[in-house]
Amino acid sequence: MGIMRANGPPTAPTRMTKILILSVSAGNGHVRAAQALEAAVQSTPPHTAVHIDAMAHVAGGFRKVYTDWYIQLVNRAPELWSYLHQRTDATPHHSTSQRLRRGIERLSTGALVREIRREKPDAVICTHFLPAELLMRERNRGRIDYPVWLQITDYDLHNMWLVPGMAGYLAATEEVAFRLQARGIPAERIHVTGIPVMPAFSEPDAPALARNACATALGLDPARPVLLMASGGAGVGDLASMVERVLSLGGDSGLQVIAVAGRNAEAHGRLQALATRHPGRVAAIGFTNEMHKLMAAADLVVTKPGGLTVSECLALGKPMLLISPIPGQEEHNAGFLMEEGAGWLAYDTIGLDYKVARLMADPAKLAAMAERSRALGKPRAAAAVLRHVLGEAA
Known part of the structure; x- marks a missing residue:
């Protein structure tokens, strides 16, 4: 050896x-x-x-x-x-x-x-x-x-x-x-x-993953809060509808959203239309190999609690708002994160809107969740x- x-x-x-x-x-x-x-x-x-x-x-x-x-x-x-x-x-x-x-x-x-x-x-x-x-x-x-x-x-x-x-x-x-x-x-x-x-997730303090630089590279204002929304699902609606509701929470000067449609061309098209209607507030992303940079730019990640997605968020010290967990394994992943203080869970559309607004209005809470996330990350x-x-x- x-x-x-x-x-x-x-x-x-x-x-x-x-x-x-x-x-x-x-x-x-x-x-x-x-x-x-x-x-x-x-x-x-x-x-x-x-x-x-x-x-x-x-x-x-x-x-x-x-x-x-x-x-x-x-x-x-x-x-x-x-x-x-x-x-x-x-x-x-x-x-x-x-x-x-x-x-x-x-x-x-x-x-x-x-x-x-x-x-x-x-x-x-x-x-x-x-x-x-x-x-x-x-x-x-x-x-x-x-x-x-x-x-x-x-x-x-x-x-x-x-x-x-x-x-x-x-x-x-x-x-x-x-x-x-x-x-x-x-x-x-x-x-x-x-x-x-x-x-790409193994060096969370690397200069390439600096939050402000990653936000700027996406055309977003690093001085304003940024959400990463990576999926829709049962109870919370499709991704484009979720993004549209979140944008309305903060008015014209409110939240910015990175929305990742993956290989779903229809969803990507709807997100691009939203980006046109809300210039400077939406980064509409299709399939990407740079999720680490998108996560790095975000103050809060809204996602399903799959084991690998959770691990990537923890590796970068990102707080999570969890949606649409698959019964069984993803529910248990969500329970782990909530017990440890790194995530919240939104059961439905109303809960998603409420918890996004509440978390983004409480920087101290977000910072505490981010600290717990980083402590859990491997x-x-x-x-x-x-x-x-x-x-x-x-």
Whole structure:
């Protein structure tokens, strides 16, 4: 093993170490965590990383159910998803229903297992439980001998993450670690690292992320308050409507909004129309690779509490107003942030308007929330993960 450094992974051992990172594109967070780990590995030569999205190597029908069905379910039937989330959390790993689920997965993922074998890695990090379960079976049958690690990507623990036989379990917080141990995972295999974020979020005090400079680059006035609004959803309306209501809260000299539509061309067009009607007050953004700069410019981030989005906000020390949490994991993420003082939750349209107005009128409260957010942040989580994984693999 190489020499440990205070703020990074070990220096390179004497041989090449190939790390395979496996994600699942059911939602975007698992993939983003994997990309962050891939970037961290690539920055520590001679180590190399290969990132595989498991859904690119499974049967088409299985992929549709696992990804499209999940998205449709949480959007159209959140009550049903909430029930399923709670029911599966209470179902033991060895139960008949769980064994049946894993059997179906094995029948649908043969190509993925073959692809993993072809890579011949020295170690594997999974940012989703599906590939971890497949590799657990391979290991139990003596087909692999390299360590497999599991990165949990939320701020609470669900039963599906309890895959036995992992070399290590990488947790976001001490409470997640406590819950892992309470559910039977050996303490020596549990490591509190945080959730990996991209290198752009790992240096929150870098000059490139200075708040005023980032606001000015977007055409906004750094002397006035700035909101970042990254999503709409159930109960609070679509993004353009949210932005329009927020703009009315402060009159002509009030709040400024950075609104991120992502790949939604229709939403982006509506935001651009708003920007035209409110010159100098709206930065309408489509797809972007510079979310770190948009967050840096903001005094408050209005967003869904996905595990990776939360981790990015915490890394940059941003207070959050949380909206439309998916039942189960995102509700638990929101609960964590509210308990710790880094976020508020808006249940509906009226609550969103009220809480935006109240927070933006109380700079001391915002500053206190930002301080709590920064204290919770783990901007170098990816390096912390690699300190454990490379030590095991070397």
